[in-house]
Amino acid sequence: MAKMAILFDAFRCTGCRGCQVACKQWNDLPAEETRNTGSYQNPPRVSADTWLVMQFREVDNGDDGLAWAFGRHACMHCVHPACVSACPVGALYKTDEGPVLYHNDRCIGCRYCMLACPFEIPTFQWNEGLFEGAEIKKCTFCIDRLSAGMEPACVHTCPSGALMFGERDELISVAEARIQEHPERYIDHVYGKDEAGGTSLLYISPVPFQELGLPELGTEPIQEKSEDIMTKATPAVLVTMLVGLSGIYWVVKRRQEMMGKKTGARGR
Amino acid sequence: MNMGIALRRPPIAPAAVVLGALMLLGFVVALIRYASGLGAISNLNDNYGWGLWISFDLLCGVALASGAFVTTSIVVLFGGERYRPLIRPAILTGFLGYLMVILALLVDLGRPERIWYLIIFWNHHSVMFEVGWCVMLYTFVLALEFSPLVFTRLGLQPPHRLIHAFIVPLAVAGATLSTLHQSSLGSLYTILPDQLDKIWYTPLLPLMFWLTAVAVGPAMVILESTISSRVFRRGLELDLLGGLARWIPFILAAYILVKFGDLAGSGELDLLVDWNLESGLFWLEVMGFAFLPMVLFSLPAVRQSNAWLLFSALLVISGVILSRFAVSLIAIGRPEFAASYVPHPLEFAVTIGIIAWGVAVFWFAARYLPLFVKHTHSPAGEQA
Ligand code: SF4
Ligand code: SF4
Ligand code: SF4
Numbered sequence: 001m002a003k004m005a006i007l008f009d010a011f012r013c014t015g016c017r018g019c020q021v022a023c024k025q026w027n028d029l030p031a032e033e034t035r036n037t038g039s040y041q042n043p044p045r046v047s048a049d050t051w052l053v054m055q056f057r058e059v060d061n062g063d064d065g066l067a068w069a070f071g072r073h074a075c076m077h078c079v080h081p082a083c084v085s086a087c088p089v090g091a092l093y094k095t096d097e098g099p100v101l102y103h104n105d106r107c108i109g110c111r112y113c114m115l116a117c118p119f120e121i122p123t124f125q126w127n128e129g130l131f132e133g134a135e136i137k138k139c140t141f142c143i144d145r146l147s148a149g150m151e152p153a154c155v156h157t158c159p160s161g162a163l164m165f166g167e168r169d170e171l172i173s174v175a176e177a178r179i180q181e182h183p184e185r186y187i188d189h190v191y192g193k194d195e196a197g198g199t200s201l202l203y204i205s206p207v208p209f210q211e212l213g214l215p216e217l218g219t220e221p222i223q224e225k226s227e228d229i230m231t232k233a234t235p236a237v238l239v240t241m242l243v244g245l246s247g248i249y250w251v252v253k254r255r256q257e258m259m260g261k262k263t264g265a266r267g268r
Numbered sequence: 269m270n271m272g273i274a275l276r277r278p279p280i281a282p283a284a285v286v287l288g289a290l291m292l293l294g295f296v297v298a299l300i301r302y303a304s305g306l307g308a309i310s311n312l313n314d315n316y317g318w319g320l321w322i323s324f325d326l327l328c329g330v331a332l333a334s335g336a337f338v339t340t341s342i343v344v345l346f347g348g349e350r351y352r353p354l355i356r357p358a359i360l361t362g363f364l365g366y367l368m369v370i371l372a373l374l375v376d377l378g379r380p381e382r383i384w385y386l387i388i389f390w391n392h393h394s395v396m397f398e399v400g401w402c403v404m405l406y407t408f409v410l411a412l413e414f415s416p417l418v419f420t421r422l423g424l425q426p427p428h429r430l431i432h433a434f435i436v437p438l439a440v441a442g443a444t445l446s447t448l449h450q451s452s453l454g455s456l457y458t459i460l461p462d463q464l465d466k467i468w469y470t471p472l473l474p475l476m477f478w479l480t481a482v483a484v485g486p487a488m489v490i491l492e493s494t495i496s497s498r499v500f501r502r503g504l505e506l507d508l509l510g511g512l513a514r515w516i517p518f519i520l521a522a523y524i525l526v527k528f529g530d531l532a533g534s535g536e537l538d539l540l541v542d543w544n545l546e547s548g549l550f551w552l553e554v555m556g557f558a559f560l561p562m563v564l565f566s567l568p569a570v571r572q573s574n575a576w577l578l579f580s581a582l583l584v585i586s587g588v589i590l591s592r593f594a595v596s597l598i599a600i601g602r603p604e605f606a607a608s609y610v611p612h613p614l615e616f617a618v619t620i621g622i623i624a625w626g627v628a629v630f631w632f633a634a635r636y637l638p639l640f641v642k643h644t645h646s647p648a649g650e651q652a
Contacts, residue, residue, distance in 0.1 A: 047314055086459055088396035089389035108385050109378015112396045114317035116459045123314040124378060126307030134305060134378045217462055225471045226459040227393050233474070234398060234448065241444040245345055249436060252347040 003079075003200070004098045004146070005168035006155060007175055008072045010205035010212055011185050013162035015040070015054060015070040019154035023052040023074075026142065026153035046073055048125045048137040052154060055213045069205070071212030074154075075100065075121045075139035076192065077200035080221035086116035091136070098168065098200045099141035107136055118196055118215055118222050141200070168200060175204045197221035287624050294621010297614050298375050306378065309614040316609035318596065325372030325619055327453055327592035329365055330403075331481045332585065335492065336362020336410060337446035338485030342512070344439035351508055354489055356417060356639050360630065361492050363410040368626045369403065375618050395455045402449030409442045417637045450481035457595050465546040465599035467539050470530045473595065479526065483519040484588045486512040487561075487581035494578050499631075502640055510571035516584065520562040527554055549594045557587025 023029070032050055034043045041056040055071035081100045084092045091106035092113055113122045113136060121138050128134035142152035150156070151165040164171060172193055179186045191209045192199040195217045205212055221227075301309045312319045339358035342348035374380040386400040412431055419428040431438075454477030457464055470476070490509050497504040527550075531537045540547050564570045564580040571577060597609075633639060 045314060082459060085391075085393050086396065088391055088394040088400055089385050090391040091389075106385060106389055107379060108382045109380075110396055111317040111378060112394070112456070114314070115456075118462055120315065124317060125305070126312065126314075127305040129305045129308075130302040130381065132305075136378075215462060220461075222461065223393070223459050225461065226395050226455055229455045229458060229471070229474060230393055230395060230398065234452070237451070238444060238448060241447050242440060245341070245440045245443055249345040249440070252345070256347055 002097070003168040004141075005077075005166065005171050005200040005202055006152065007164040007166070007171040007202045007204070009162045009164070009175075009178065010070060010203065010207070011162075012160050013054075013070040013072075014160050015056060015068060016159060017054045018157045018159060019072070019163060020050070020052050020054050022153040022157035023139070024050065026145070027051065027140070046121060046123055046138070048123045048135075051075070051137065051139040057211055057213065059207045059211050067207075069207045069211045071214065072201070072203075073119075073213055074201070075141070076119055077139075077141055078196055078221075079198035079200065080196070080223070082116040082118060082196070082222035083113035083122055085221075085223035085227060086112045088112065092122075095143075097146065099143050099146070101140060101143060102136055102138070104133075104135050109134055109136075111136075116222065118217055168202075171202055175202055179204060194219040287628055290621050290624035291628060292621075293617050294624065297617045297621065300614075301375055301618075302380075306376075309612060309618070311609055311612040311615070313609065316597075319609055320611040320615045320619060321372050321376040323593050323596040324589075325376075325622065326369055327596055328589050329369045329372065330449060330453060331477070331484055331588050331592065332488050333362045333365025333369070334446060334450060334481040334485040335488040336365075336413075336485075337442050338482060339489055339512075340413065340439045341443045344435055345443070351512060353505055353640070354493065354508055354512070357492055357496060357634075358489050359410060359413050360417075360633055360637075360639060361488065363407070363414045364626045364630055366403065366407040366410055367629075368622050370407065371622050371625065372619070373403075395452055395459070398448060398452040399456065402445050402452060406442065406445040406449055409438055409445060413438055413442065417633075417639065421637050446481075447478060451475065451478040453477050454595070460600065463600055464595065465601065466536055467531070467546045467550050468595050468599040470534070472526060472530050475526060476523065476530075476591070479519055479523040480588050480591060483516050483523065484584050486516055487584040490577050490581040491585065494574065496634060496640070500634055500640070504574060506572070506574055506577075509577055513565045513571050513577060513580070516580075517562045517566040520558045520565075520584070524554055524558050524562070527558075546594075546599050549590065549598065553587050553590050553594070557583050557590060561587070 024031075029049045029051065032043050032047065037044055039056055041053070043050055043053060046053050052072065052074040055073050057069045057071060058066045059069045061067040077098055077100045081092070081094055084094050084100060086092075087107075088110060089106045089108055091103045091108075092100060093103070094100050109124070111122075111124055114120070114124065122136050123138060124136055125132075125134040142150075142154075145152060145156075155163040155165040164174065166174075172190060175190045175193075179188055179190070185206055186204050187206065187208060189204075189209070191203040191205070191214055192201050197220060203209060203212065203214065210216060297309050306312055310319065335358045339351065339355050343351050343355050373383065377383060383400075386397070386404070391397050412434075416428050416431050419425075419431070451474035454473035454475070457469070457473055458471055461469060486509075489512060493504060493509055496502070528537070531540065540550060561580045561583040564576065564583070569576070570580060
């Protein structure tokens with residue numbers, strides 16, 4: 001199957017939060033008790049019970065004063081997911097179609113995935129004890145809908161056409177075409193095309209992407225260095241230590257034997 | 269010997285009560301955590317999934333347990349026969365250190381009952397995979413290295429002789445696993461190229477963690493020997509500790525070189541003159557906790573004085589603690605959600621409770637196992 005993706009067009013988004021609600025409804029997620037934080041954004045971030053949050057940010061618009069910028073915060077379903085690389089037991093995995101998914105029955109709850117994800121997406125069930133079994137939670141790309149031939153709930157619900165579901169390559173072309181058609185509307189960049197090795201969530205925006213709450217990332221996968229260490233350095237260190245230490249022991253022992261018994265006397 | 273214990277009982281008793289209370293408190297808090305989840309006893313949250321337990325109990329705990337492999341390597345592999353009297357307490361400290369790390373992980377893991385899944389489900393790309401395997405295997409090695417003490421006490425000769433025959437392979441395995449483990453704790457944070465502050469992020473983190481662990485090994489032996497010599501009123505092996513300390517400056521010098529060399533190599537030295545929390549921590553660690561003890565430990569006068577040895581050792585230990593906290597908690601940026609994390613009092617209760625268990629077991633072992641071998645400088649050893 002082709003690689004699937006979602007394009008989010010911040011210019012078209014009206015901040016209605018239909019996507020956020022649709023996500024909750026489809027996935028049967030309970031409401032969260034929240035407090036007024038002085039912003040329309042609510043709750044403040046994704047959590048085990050909220051997998052998609054629309055971020056409400058105010059951007060200085062020059063003479064016009066402040067303008068809204070709406071950003072989508074949810075799993076990016078990275079092409080080279082750091083969370084998958086980080087999980088010691090393979091509880092997180094990447095599917096051929098694009099979604100990054102989670103085997104609850106493998107997870108040991110180490111929460112390294114939460115640290116590794118550059119978008120701070122995986123969340124934990126902090127109030128589940130041993131008997132309930134705490135799990136890592138995040139957006140599933142509506143894998144159940146996808147396998148039934150439907151589009152994700154958020155895309156399906158979006159009234160303004162800000163969200164679009166399709167093959168990743170095609171969506172990149174759509175995004176680039178929109179930028180070309182209206183260069184005055186958009187920043188000339190498709191976020192997610194190359195960031196961190198590419199993501200399945202693609203963004204185009206009239207304001208800098210950092211204003212939407214997206215981190216500035218390079219084009220290398222996040223786990224490049226740590227995987228190099230695991231696959232190259234670690235085996236080398238392992239062999240070097242085993243051979244080197246045995247060698248040192250052998251040389252030292254030989255020298256002591258040659259110097260006679262008086263120095264090499266083994267007590268006990 | 270029984271008389272001796274009876275005579276010393278009064279001063280121990282209040283301390284024992286406090287220790288017992290802390291042990292109980294830690295245990296009760298752990299039960300609450302198992303019943304109601306991590307949120308009930310900690311301030312860990314979705315921004316800060318790792319907190320005090322990872323920074324202190326895991327990272328500092330493993331680093332400070334390095335005395336075992338450093339001492340074992342020196343005595344068994346590098347021909348440092350004269351340091352043999354230090355080896356048993358060092359192995360016990362290391363073994364207890366690792367058991368305490370495992371206890372902390374059993375509280376911190378979201379699904380502690382599945383810790384053994386590490387054995388059956390593999391992802392060899394994950395640094396956590398290496399960390400998990402090293403904890404398991406090295407704890408096993410330490411248990412084997414520690415077992416002769418128990419066998420001797422029980423008068424079981426055959427198993428004792430069996431372990432003794434494998435003492436060299438065990439030392440090689442222990443040093444190899446320790447090297448992998450100490451360094452892999454640094455490697456954990458190489459997956460944060462964007463979130464960890466530039467001064468602290470480097471692919472050389474594993475090398476830095478390993479070097480500081482090697483340097484802190486002898487420092488921990490100095491600390492542990494000093495304390496146990498006071499508590500158990502035995503002589504202090506000052507000449508041996510001084511001899512061990514002679515090697516610390518070389519390791520610290522290498523560490524300082526790697527620290528500056530790394531920043532120079534990536535052209536980021538200028539970040540060090542931007543005055544902020546991260547650069548301040550860097551200077552504090554490198555100058556106060558690496559350079560200063562490097563100078564001190566190279567002075568013969570320091571190595572011949574118990575007080576100065578202890579002071580310099582505490583500097584090295586503080587440096588390790590500072591660097592582990594800096595990398596794992598302080599220098600990690602979480603600006604997006606104005607997130608904050610201050611450990612909950614009950615998180616401290618768990619940490620302190622686990623330390624109390626460790627102290628109690630050490631005390632028990634020192635009492636009932638032939639831990640301290642008679643050394644020429646000690647007055648009539650009590651285990652004799
Ligand atoms: S956004 Fe985070 S959780 Fe989602 S796939 Fe990427 S690394 Fe994993
Ligand atoms: S918390 Fe679970 S899913 Fe996340 S890295 Fe650990 S084992 Fe994997
Ligand atoms: S449903 Fe569409 S328009 Fe509404 S907030 Fe979501 S992306 Fe924006």
